[in-house]
Amino acid sequence: MPVFQELPLLGTERINRAYLRISVMAPELAEKCRPGMFFELKAGLPSQTRRLFKPISVFEASEGKISFLIKVVGPGTRALAELKPGEPLLLLGPLGNSFHLVKGQNALLVSGGIGYPPLAWLKRVLEPHNRVILVHGGSCAEDLFPCDRGYTLDGSSGDRGLVTQDIMDIIKTENIDIVYSCGPLPMLKALQACVGDLPHYASLEAYMACGLGACHGCAVPVGEGWQRVCKDGPVFAASLIRWEEL
Ligand SMILES: Cc1cc2nc3c(=O)[nH]c(=O)nc-3n(C[C@H](O)[C@H](O)[C@H](O)COP(=O)(O)OP(=O)(O)OC[C@H]3O[C@@H](n4cnc5c(N)ncnc54)[C@H](O)[C@@H]3O)c2cc1C
Numbered sequence: 001m002p003v004f005q006e007l008p009l010l011g012t013e014r015i016n017r018a019y020l021r022i023s024v025m026a027p028e029l030a031e032k033c034r035p036g037m038f039f040e041l042k043a044g045l046p047s048q049t050r051r052l053f054k055p056i057s058v059f060e061a062s063e064g065k066i067s068f069l070i071k072v073v074g075p076g077t078r079a080l081a082e083l084k085p086g087e088p089l090l091l092l093g094p095l096g097n098s099f100h101l102v103k104g105q106n107a108l109l110v111s112g113g114i115g116y117p118p119l120a121w122l123k124r125v126l127e128p129h130n131r132v133i134l135v136h137g138g139s140c141a142e143d144l145f146p147c148d149r150g151y152t153l154d155g156s157s158g159d160r161g162l163v164t165q166d167i168m169d170i171i172k173t174e175n176i177d178i179v180y181s182c183g184p185l186p187m188l189k190a191l192q193a194c195v196g197d198l199p200h201y202a203s204l205e206a207y208m209a210c211g212l213g214a215c216h217g218c219a220v221p222v223g224e225g226w227q228r229v230c231k232d233g234p235v236f237a238a239s240l241i242r243w244e245e246l
Pocket of ligand 1: 054055058070071072075207234
């Protein structure tokens with residue numbers, strides 16, 4: 001059972017106007033992290049006392065250090081960005097399941113916006129045993145991160161358009177065996193429509209409150225019933241999701 005921890009922030013690195021990378025030293029927690037898992041995070045600042053924790057994916061866990069790549073979009077992520085090294089970061093995790101790992105496959109990883117962090121780590125984990133292509137898309141240049149093919153809606157970097165627009169071609173020309181994804185719901189839906197019968201593991205970005213499966217606020221239609229993104233996911237076999245109900 002994950003427990004709440006309060007750890008001093010190790011460091012903050014501004015990537016650009018919207019994104020930053022923060023890290024903590026937590027060897028015991030880092031050992032348990034796998035690509036796809038996330039933490040509920042909150043800045044240990046007086047302004048945040050009455051605010052909810054925010055789900056943030058593990059961007060990397062190695063040598064005892066856990067890193068998160070965060071886009072500042074509102075009060076919770078803004079407070080995380082304001083935290084200075086040495087100030088307290090409150091964490092609950094690692095939470096959720098992780099991506100199914102394979103060997104000897106041609107893997108296509110597709111991320112959109114803040115779906116990038118778990119797939120960037122997954123790429124590094126899969127690469128020694130597979131051929132891996134990471135395709136990433138965002139609104140503008142500041143949403144683009146290192147990848148094999150990048151797309152922006154405004155055309156300011158990479159190809160202009162949606163990250164899903166060339167997927168059918170890529171699947172065919174690269175002889176793709178398996179697809180992994182993380183990003184906004186419309187992107188995941190469009191992607192599932194392109195992948196056909198290929199195995200596809202999608203990590204869902206649902207709104208969530210407790211992060212522990214207690215409140216059922218993040219339930220999504222899967223199989224014959226409903227499953228909680230925080231506890232049963234965030235990674236699901238995409239073929240089991242009832243996309244038409246989302
Ligand atoms: C499993 C999971 C992993 C995530 N990993 C990351 C990560 O690695 N890095 C990162 O920057 N963000 C990640 N997020 C999204 C992050 O949790 C939200 O951006 C954050 O909670 C926003 O909090 P806030 O208080 O700053 O803004 P809020 O005021 O809560 O929201 C600001 C804006 O963001 C939108 N928003 C908030 N939460 C979500 C959500 N879950 N899905 C879609 N839109 C949302 C709101 O509609 C609003 O428009 C993840 C979400 C989930 C569910």
